[in-house]
Amino acid sequence: MELVLIMLTIQALMGAFDNLYHHEITERLPSKPEARGELALHTTREFLYALIFLMIGWTQPQGLWALFLIGLMAVEIVVTLWDFIIEDQTRKLPKFERVLHTVLAINFGAILAFLLPILWAWTQLPTALVPVNYGLFTPVMTVFAIGVFLWALRDLVAVIRLGGGGLPAWQRRPIKKGQQAKPRTVLVTGATGFIGNHLVRVLLEEGDDVIVLARDEKKAKSLFGPHAEVVSDLALIPDDRKIDAIVNLAGAPVIGLPWTKARRQALLESRLGVTAQVNELIQRLSEKPECLINGSAIGFYGNRGDEPLDEAGGSQDIFMAELCRRWEEAAKLARNFGVRVCCVRTGLVLGHDGGALPQLARPAAFGLGVIFGRGDHWQSWIHVADLVALIRYLVDHRDIKGAVNGTAPHPVRQRDFVKILGRVLVRPVWLRVPKTLIRLALGEMAEIFTEGQKVLPVKAQAHGFNFHYPMLEGALRALRHDKAKVKPNREPLTVYYNHACGICRREIGHYQKLAEAGKRPLECLDINSHPRALAAYGLGPNDIRRRLYVLDGDGHLFGGVDSFIRIWALIPRFHGLAVLAQMPLVNPLAGLIYERMMVPWLWARNQRLKRTECPVCHQE
Structure with a gap:
């Protein structure tokens, strides 16, 4: 049995490396909608392994329990084979990942070869789970079981979130399209990324027309719905199309894989390739855009210690500086066509839904905020809302x-950044990691974490731009407030619902009576009497007949489960339900049940009733 435990330990370590390195860092599967099926299989396999590790580490399963363990392993084989098929259908596996998967399969086969005869012998014994102690292997198996169980929960949340409960992002967080007498047309590349997503939403809300270049058209359409025009190739834009401005943000994430030669080339090509396509588009457009706003980063300046840096600062001969320099040089070619070019050298961009902050805040929330080395290097940062406003x-x-x-006008040292974050989160900061360890682990990429630049937005301020978040603590507190859970409140709400649906009518009527009794401001509008009430959000009558929508006092519209949470937070009797529905695992699961079960069932039911209880449900 000792040999089986050794091979299980090897299997667990290889599997953990595969999950962390390939699935999380290189492939970023939890962020890809097309990986949802693969993640569902991973979730199943991880729950199976959690049971296998616990049973083998703590018990000698006999009789039917031994057969049960054999069955678990048989299911694991089926899941693995199915996973091989799904992987090949949905993505191109890196060579090393394919090799590792093969080694994992071979090792699991070796485990079965040694374990199955033992298990078969145990099936002949009376049914029981006999406690055993394998020395050090017992706690090791326990650690593996806990780890793989937690990873299964993490993947399960990703599966639910990527499914979105069947509801596209633009309907979960509706966009109110603004109106302008003469709207501009803005082309945005990198629009499905963290900064690009924020930018496109603001442009749409301000009334601009937006063209989005996206490799993943499905993701872009889910984000922006009917409000933005999505193209997968700039060659699809006709020569006579009028484009007023181009914002080029496309580029592979710098933080992730080590900066090997191949990785550096990929980082360069992801930026230079799209920028070249942008210049080709500009060249053939009959009417040139007025400006090209191109991405860049403060890495352009290299590692400059305490030297204050404005836009006139020089560059250095290191990779990060070269990456930014070459990207800017490629963008400047647009000047040859009479286009004004601005290159925005961004610092650390802070947002609650992307960028570096979630990764920094997550460990800090557990009192594990990290100071790198002495923490005396500078971090130049900017709130994502200020960056969008600057663009x-x-x-x-x-x-x-x-x-x-x-960047914001007040950069801070790295140790101060972490301490301020800890103060905002009300958590201690005590953990330090020596620079040498970071360099050993990350190579040259460690410079992002251990070196910095004191960058000042001299040109932006000289031209009259005002930062809404000039100080770090104010920016972090604002972001924490943005992410804060909905609490019991008395803010006015307007509910849009389908009065012709009997169940919907009774449910909303119940909430309305409770709100009136508690003197809570809740207005309920029948979509059949106000069919174009939410047309500015791209929502038609049938969208609202299918699911509930709630408009708060600040003009923010919420759909699906989020709308119920707002109602529950308003009515004292349901405050506990509002809290429960926002819990990390409960919220996506509730969304899945509502969108995949309740919405289709209610819609089908109302259609069957036709002109009896729900006479307008069939109107298109």
């Missing part, structure tokens, strides 16, 4: 050109 400002102001630092 729009550059589009609007034709007198600004060249490099523009996209």
Whole structure:
């Protein structure tokens, strides 16, 4: 049995490496909708392994329990084979990942070869789970079981979230399309990324027309719905199309894999390739755009210690600086066609839904905020709302050109950044990691974490741009408030529902009576009497007949389960339900049940009733 336990230990370590390195870091599966099926199989396999590790580590299963363990392993084989098929259908596996999967399969086969005869002998014994102690292997198997169980929960949340409960992102967080007398047309590349997503939403809300270049058209359409035009190739844009401005943010994430030669080339090509396509588009357009706002980063300046840096600062001969320099040089070619070019050198972009902050805040929330080395290097940062506002400002102001630092006016040292984050989260900061360890682990990429630049937004401020979040603590507190759970409140709500649906009518009527009794501001509008009430959000009558929508006092619209949470938070009797529905695992599961079960059932039921209880449900 000792040999089986050794091979199980090897299997667990290889599997953990595969999950962390391939699935999380390189392939980023939990963020890809097309990986949802593969993640569902991973979730199943991880729950199976959790049981296998616990049973083998703590018990000698006999009789029917031994047969049960054999059955678990048989299911694991089926899941693994199925996973091989799904992987080949949905993505191109890196060579090393394919090799590792093969080694894992071979090792699992060796485990079966040694374990199955033992288990078969145990099936002949009376049914029981006999406690055993395998020395050090027993706690090791326990650690593996807990780890793989937690990873299964993590993947399960990703499966639910990627499914979105069947509801596209633009319907979960509806976008109110603004109106302008003469709307501009703005082309945005990298629009499905963290910064690009925020930018596109703001442009749409301000009334601009937006064209989105996206490799993943399905993701882009889920994010922006009917509000934005999505193209998968710039060659699809006709020569006579009028485009007023281009914002080029496309580029592979810098943080992730070590900067090997191949990785550096991929980082360069992801930026230079799209920028070249943008220049080709500009060249053939009959009417040139007025400006190109191009991405860059403060890595352009290299590692400069305590030297204050404005846009006139020089570069250095290191990879990060070269990456930014070459990207800017490629963008400047658009000047040959009479286009104004601005290169925004961004710092650490802070947002609750992307960028570096979630990764920094997660360990800090557990009191594990990390100071790198002495923490005396500078971190130049910017709130994502300020960065979006700056990009729009550059589009609007034709007198600004060249490099523009996209950082807040008050950079901080890294140790102060972590301490302020800890203060905002009300958590201690005590953990330090020596620079040498970071360099050993990450190579040259460690410079992102151990070196910095004191960058100042001199040009932006000289041209009159005002930062809404100039100080770090204010920015972090605002972001924490944005992410905060909905609490019991008295804020006015407007509910849009289908009065013709009997169940919906009774449910909303019940909430309305409770709100009136508690003197809570809840207005309920029948979509059949107000069919174009939410047309500005791209929502038609049938969208609202299918699911509930709630508009809060700040003009934010929420759909599905999020709308119920707002109602429950308003009515004292349901405050506990509002809290429960926002819990990490409960919220996505509730969304899945509502969108995949309740919505289709209610819709089908109302259609069957036709003109009796629900006479308008069939109107298109």
